[in-house]
Amino acid sequence: MTAQILDGKATAAAIKSELAERVSALTAQGVTPGLGTVLVGQDPGSVSYVGGKHRDCAEVGIASIREDLPETASQADVEAAVDRLNADPACTGYIVQLPLPKGIDTNAVLERIDPAKDADGLHPTNLGRLVLRVSEEITSPLPCTPAGIVELVQRHGIDLAGKDVVVLGRGTTVGRSIGLLLTRKDINATVTLTHTGTRDVAAHLRNADVVVAAAGVPGFVTPEHVKPGAVVLDVGVSRVLDPETGKARLRGDVDPAVADVASWISPNPGGVGPMTRAMLLANVVDTAERAAAAATTVGGV
Numbered sequence: 001m002t003a004q005i006l007d008g009k010a011t012a013a014a015i016k017s018e019l020a021e022r023v024s025a026l027t028a029q030g031v032t033p034g035l036g037t038v039l040v041g042q043d044p045g046s047v048s049y050v051g052g053k054h055r056d057c058a059e060v061g062i063a064s065i066r067e068d069l070p071e072t073a074s075q076a077d078v079e080a081a082v083d084r085l086n087a088d089p090a091c092t093g094y095i096v097q098l099p100l101p102k103g104i105d106t107n108a109v110l111e112r113i114d115p116a117k118d119a120d121g122l123h124p125t126n127l128g129r130l131v132l133r134v135s136e137e138i139t140s141p142l143p144c145t146p147a148g149i150v151e152l153v154q155r156h157g158i159d160l161a162g163k164d165v166v167v168l169g170r171g172t173t174v175g176r177s178i179g180l181l182l183t184r185k186d187i188n189a190t191v192t193l194t195h196t197g198t199r200d201v202a203a204h205l206r207n208a209d210v211v212v213a214a215a216g217v218p219g220f221v222t223p224e225h226v227k228p229g230a231v232v233l234d235v236g237v238s239r240v241l242d243p244e245t246g247k248a249r250l251r252g253d254v255d256p257a258v259a260d261v262a263s264w265i266s267p268n269p270g271g272v273g274p275m276t277r278a279m280l281l282a283n284v285v286d287t288a289e290r291a292a293a294a295a296t297t298v299g300g301v
């Protein structure tokens with residue numbers, strides 16, 4: 001069996017063209033959505049992701065606001081950048097690029113974000129709404145990678161209802177939040193969240209209909225781990241040195257040979273990453289539409 005490809009690049013391109021139309025409609029009403037980013041330090045991955053986010057914004061007509069701080073920024077400096085974006089009317093939604101440098105209290109920074117401008121869905125209020133809304137359509141922003149995974153799978157015609165999903169990794173941006181999303185009644189999957197304390201990860205993986213690999217361990221998931229016909233999403237990214245070229249290259253959590261066993265597989269790069277970026281844009285547009293609707297209501301219509 002050779003797995004079919006869950007093409008994140010093409011799916012993200014389709015979503016971006018849908019969003020460009022919604023941005024045009026907002027602009028016609030006099031509302032220009034604006035994405036703000038807070039980047040602390042010069043970690044090459046973070047610099048590249050933030051650059052990509054602003055290029056995506058330009059593609060769909062969203063304005064960009066950047067707060068770039070040095071590696072030496074203090075907690076107060078980072079919180080002051082958050083306060084500026086909270087107060088800036090041109091910024092309709094924003095993110096704080098993670099991870100933050102050591103010594104910065106990430107949770108304190110995330111809690112300071114205005115939940116109405118939280119484009120990553122990582123403010124405790126928005127994560128709390130994800131916990132509370134088991135059966136209804138969520139109107140608060142969802143974390144981008146989990147939302148991107150669901151959109152990628154659904155747009156390829158795969159139904160997750162009743163499926164046993166095994167997630168590798170319990171990080172906030174993927175592992176912990178995807179469990180909440182996939183068990184919502186409209187998606188209806190059963191989720192096992194595995195992590196470094198799980199006794200027999202391989203046994204869980206072998207029973208999974210769907211694997212979401214977000215462990216950050218290159219090549220962790222091998223063909224022996226995967227049930228024939230399973231759907232495999234490769235989320236983890238590691239930069240490893242290529243012995244042939246001597247250059248760093250990206251490697252996912254999934255051994256490429258898994259494509260011989262799975263029914264569907266997301267490439268990495270080109271799978272979940274572009275969907276994460278597309279869902280960020282969707283959150284910014286949703287947030288701007290909600291703010292525009294609220295302004296109309298306040299205006300007495």
Ligand SMILES: Nc1nc2c(c(=O)[nH]1)N[C@@H](CN(C=O)c1ccc(C(=O)N[C@@H](CCC(=O)O)C(=O)O)cc1)CN2
Nearest residue numbers: 049095096097098099120144173269270271273274276
């Ligand atoms: N505030 C946040 N920080 C981080 C998040 C997040 O959702 N919010 N997720 C990741 C990084 N990330 C977005 O910020 C991200 C990761 C990967 C990609 C992507 O498009 N990857 C490409 C490959 C890119 C390359 O060549 O380097 C791909 O998979 O095709 C986009 C965004 C951690 N931090």
